[in-house]
Amino acid sequence: MTRFARTEGKPALAGVNAVAAGCVAFTLAVNLLRGWPVLSLLATLLVGVALYARWVRAGRPTGVEDVEARAER
Incomplete structure (x- = not known):
């Protein structure tokens, strides 16, 4: 932003956004x-x-219809 x-x-x-981004980065660093x-x-x-491994093993289906079609085979 x-x-x-x-x-x-x-x-x-832009200055306000930069300060806010710095605050968020600091908070994340402290929490980590x-x-x-x-x-x-x-x-x-x-x-x-x-x-991801299961998705690749399933042949990278693109949608629910593709998953159902492959399951019915």
Whole structure:
């Protein structure tokens, strides 16, 4: 949003957006350093990898109809 505000010619809004982005980055960094959020992110990554592997193994279906058609074979 900072870049968007700069391209729109609104430097005050760009400054507010930059400060807000810095605050969000700081909050994320502090939370990640506490340890437990890293475990949560790792669990989410593992679930995502497992779902991706199942999707690839299923032949990368594009929709529900494709999944149903392959299941009926």
